[in-house]
Amino acid sequence: MSLPRFQSKALGESQSAPRLHVVTFGCQMNKYDSLSVEGKFRRQGWQTTDAIDEADVVLFNTCSVREHAEERVFSWVGELRKAKERKPGMVVGVMGCMAERLGEEIYGRSPVVDLVVGTRSFQHLPALVDELLERRAASPTRTPRITRLGFDEEPDAGGRQGEPYTGGRHAYLTVMRGCDLNCTFCVVPKVRGRVLSRGIDELVDEARWMIDSGAQVLTLLGQTVNSWGEDLAAPAEGEARFRGRQGRPALADLIYRLQELDGLERLRLITLHPSYVTPALAQALRDCDKCDRFLPLPAQSGSDDVLRRMKRGYTTDLYRKRVEILREHCPDIELGTDWIVGFPGETDDDFAATERFLAEQRFLVNYVFQYSPRPDTAADALVDDVPADVKRERNNRLLALGESVALARLREKLGLEVPVFVEEPHEKHAGVLRARTHTGISVSLKGDASLAGTTQRVLVEDCTPYGLAGSLASEVAKRPDEH
Numbered sequence: 001m002s003l004p005r006f007q008s009k010a011l012g013e014s015q016s017a018p019r020l021h022v023v024t025f026g027c028q029m030n031k032y033d034s035l036s037v038e039g040k041f042r043r044q045g046w047q048t049t050d051a052i053d054e055a056d057v058v059l060f061n062t063c064s065v066r067e068h069a070e071e072r073v074f075s076w077v078g079e080l081r082k083a084k085e086r087k088p089g090m091v092v093g094v095m096g097c098m099a100e101r102l103g104e105e106i107y108g109r110s111p112v113v114d115l116v117v118g119t120r121s122f123q124h125l126p127a128l129v130d131e132l133l134e135r136r137a138a139s140p141t142r143t144p145r146i147t148r149l150g151f152d153e154e155p156d157a158g159g160r161q162g163e164p165y166t167g168g169r170h171a172y173l174t175v176m177r178g179c180d181l182n183c184t185f186c187v188v189p190k191v192r193g194r195v196l197s198r199g200i201d202e203l204v205d206e207a208r209w210m211i212d213s214g215a216q217v218l219t220l221l222g223q224t225v226n227s228w229g230e231d232l233a234a235p236a237e238g239e240a241r242f243r244g245r246q247g248r249p250a251l252a253d254l255i256y257r258l259q260e261l262d263g264l265e266r267l268r269l270i271t272l273h274p275s276y277v278t279p280a281l282a283q284a285l286r287d288c289d290k291c292d293r294f295l296p297l298p299a300q301s302g303s304d305d306v307l308r309r310m311k312r313g314y315t316t317d318l319y320r321k322r323v324e325i326l327r328e329h330c331p332d333i334e335l336g337t338d339w340i341v342g343f344p345g346e347t348d349d350d351f352a353a354t355e356r357f358l359a360e361q362r363f364l365v366n367y368v369f370q371y372s373p374r375p376d377t378a379a380d381a382l383v384d385d386v387p388a389d390v391k392r393e394r395n396n397r398l399l400a401l402g403e404s405v406a407l408a409r410l411r412e413k414l415g416l417e418v419p420v421f422v423e424e425p426h427e428k429h430a431g432v433l434r435a436r437t438h439t440g441i442s443v444s445l446k447g448d449a450s451l452a453g454t455t456q457r458v459l460v461e462d463c464t465p466y467g468l469a470g471s472l473a474s475e476v477a478k479r480p481d482e483h
Ligand code: SF4
Pocket: 179, 180, 181, 182, 183, 186, 187, 188, 189, 223, 224, 273
């Protein structure tokens, strides 16, 4: 196996500066955290390198959601053994969810690892590397190791301080960390802790800074992004009240504030939970034309029995009602979803209910995962009784159904003119641009690269289950929902 390639840009070239290489696994939040870590090292005079075996420090930012992801990390870390033999001063660290879940067990499986740093401690990484190097220098015959885990610290502010944003049209803003729910299949509450929301002024300030630095598309990140603010203090008597519970700030308030920022073109949200869909959120989506009307709103199953065993906190009926709230205010809203097939006890009838629910809700985007037990989750105690071949078959059937539903939805757009935000030139096809409608549908069109960053009208001429293709109709000045 070849060594992983570096995932971020090399910056601040300097022959003498120590070099950092970060390898990122998993979700968008991990990518954001990796950029934040790189920013912290750069501020200490480090440079980043894309040659992993030339790095002085190699960090693996890891994911625990699936066993496969953890095994990949162990395999990649193992590949560093020879590089470290050639370069004994190298420091290898494992950070993120896997570090939080496995802690010092990681040293047993991967002796080359020197540092294990959890999901809320990574802001200390430059100092921890210094400490490790000092300990090595003090006792050259020993192999010091440093472990830093736990949730007792405030989440990293990121942004201006951590410089996770390094330029470009797309910026990601982590608005919160952790999750207060306890879905039985999920390891996130264990590895990321309870919800900690960042303050509204700090977030708006950081967004302003990103836009001033060139960002046009901002994605707000959170495990349950629409629960943002639930943990913040309710206003005292006489203080301004927000749209959340007992006057607390709610995601709707943040959307209204961000809508006001000149230079911001599109605002996106990842990921929502049905329990936190409120009329205030639906109204904000209606009122704020910069916010995409595409919501990743995972259903996970269409069977109420399975949802109960998953402890998702809703029934299919409640999910329907939340979608009705959204559609009442924004009839054109599109939904994406995740499904888990083969959850313990899932019968043929349960699966048939999931197929019916997918078809009924006409989800535009469907991600399907086969259940596999994860240690440190409640579902691990359930008998994993759906045979592997049945899981596979259900996976394929649901994917095929999702594709046919999406294709039927997208065929309805043929011949229409739709406004799109042009994101970037296609990386493989010269003269082709990638764009997105304000309802989150991906669109490819022919056009000049200079159109990137503008809103255009496109005549839809073709489609696949994954998006539309068309040609430029005419330029639209602004408001993508005026058509
Ligand atoms: S809502 Fe459920 S699936 Fe999502 S992060 Fe929280 S516990 Fe995990």
